[in-house]
Amino acid sequence: MTIVRHEIRLGRIPFLIWTAAIGFMMVICIVMFPEMKGQMAGVSEVFASMGAFTAAFGMDRLSFGTFLGFYAVECGNILGLGGAFYAALTAASLLSKEEKDRTAEFLLTHPVRRGRVVLEKLAALVILITAMNLILYGMAVGTTAAIGETIPWKEMSLMHLAYYLLQLELGGIAFGLSAVLRRGSAGVGIGMAVMMYFLNLLNNISDKAKWLRYITPFAYCEGADIVENVSLDGTLLAVGMALMLAGWAAAFLIYTKKDIR
Numbered sequence: 383m384t385i386v387r388h389e390i391r392l393g394r395i396p397f398l399i400w401t402a403a404i405g406f407m408m409v410i411c412i413v414m415f416p417e418m419k420g421q422m423a424g425v426s427e428v429f430a431s432m433g434a435f436t437a438a439f440g441m442d443r444l445s446f447g448t449f450l451g452f453y454a455v456e457c458g459n460i461l462g463l464g465g466a467f468y469a470a471l472t473a474a475s476l477l478s479k480e481e482k483d484r485t486a487e488f489l490l491t492h493p494v495r496r497g498r499v500v501l502e503k504l505a506a507l508v509i510l511i512t513a514m515n516l517i518l519y520g521m522a523v524g525t526t527a528a529i530g531e532t533i534p535w536k537e538m539s540l541m542h543l544a545y546y547l548l549q550l551e552l553g554g555i556a557f558g559l560s561a562v563l564r565r566g567s568a569g570v571g572i573g574m575a576v577m578m579y580f581l582n583l584l585n586n587i588s589d590k591a592k593w594l595r596y597i598t599p600f601a602y603c604e605g606a607d608i609v610e611n612v613s614l615d616g617t618l619l620a621v622g623m624a625l626m627l628a629g630w631a632a633a634f635l636i637y638t639k640k641d642i643r
Contacts, residue, residue: 383502384502385498385499385502385503385506386502386503386505386506386509389476389502389503389506389507390506390509390510393472393506393510396468396471396472397468397510397513397514400464400467400468400514401514401517401518403464404460404461404464404465404468404514404518405517405518405521407460407464408457408460408461408518408521408522408525409521409525411452411453411456411457411460412453412457412522412525412526412529413525413528413529415449415452415453415529415531416529416530416531418452419447419449444605444606444609449526449531449532449534450534450537450538450609451605451609453522453526453534453538453541453605454537454541454605454606454608454609455605457522458541458545458603458605461518461541461542461545462545462548462579462600462603463575463579465511465514465515465518465545465546465548465549466548466549466552466575466578466579466600467571467572467575468511468514468549469507469511469548469549469550469552469553469556469575470552470553470555470556470571470572470574470575471556471568471571471572472507472510472511472553472556472571473507473552473553473554473555473556473557473560473571474556474557474559474560474563474568474570474571474574475560475568475571476503476504476506476507476557476560477500477503477557477560477561477563477633477637478560478561478562478563495638496637496638497634497638499637500561500633500634500637500638501634503557504557504630504633507553507557508550508553511546511549511550511553512546514549515542515545515546515549518542519539519542522538522542523538526538536612537608537609537612540608540612540613540614541603541605541608543614544602544603544608544614545603547599547602547619547622547623548599548600548602548603548622550626551599551622551623551625551626552574552575552578552599553626554625554626554627554628554629554630555574555625555626555628555629556570556571556574556629557629557630557633558628558629558630558631558632558633558636559574559629560633561632561633561636561637562636578597578598578599578600579598579600581594581597581598581600582594582595582598582600582601582604585598585601586604595618596618596621599622599625601615601618602614602615602618602619602622
């Protein structure tokens with residue numbers, strides 16, 4: 383577990399920064415709701431008439447006048463994008479940085495197999511993502527209780543679970559890519575997260591693009607679907623977890639045979 387501890391220690395500052403930033407924005411949104419509650423009914427009517435823009439964010443099926451609808455849209459976007467960026471950025475650098483920073487020669491001369499290096503780095507990634515999501519979930523529940531709103535336990539828990547799985551999926555794919563990359567991992571991580579987000583917007587806007595929902599993990603994180611069905615889409619989750627496992631497997635197969643420079 384030496385590599386796990388080392389990666390967690392190296393990643394503690396980015397972890398704290400991203401967790402604090404996402405948590406702060408989420409808490410501010412929740413705290414603002416009581417002040418905006420009386421105006422939200424009118425806002426919902428305005429958004430409902432904005433056509434494709436409304437459909438893109440699922441606001442045609444949610445009411446901003448309710449805490450759950452407000453949370454699903456506002457906090458959902460913060461959790462989705464912020465978490466996706468963190469997971470993809472962190473995962474994309476885990477293996478590639480060994481060549482970029484010229485530390486592979488030091489690491490791989492130790493009596494440790496490459497397969498173990500991959501597994502321990504992957505374990506560190508899962509621990510960091512899990513810790514972030516537990517902290518953010520606690521902050522969301524605590525802040526909701528603090529403003530006097532009834533906590534929608536099942537819907538809120540499902541939303542956070544969906545975003546946690548999204549981060550694991552994107553992290554898994556980015557981890558697989560990190561075995562191929564030698565440099566420029568940050569751009570790849572951010573680019574992948576942004577691309578997946580916009581693919582989901584296209585999926586929401588156009589009926590001809592519904593097939594995109596099987597590519598982007600943001601599809602099973604749709605707040606409107608979770609609020610309406612009080613469940614997650616099992617088919618989309620299965621596809622997403624398969625892609626995550628494929629990323630893990632690719633990282634293992636490629637890195638164990640790769641010519642490290």
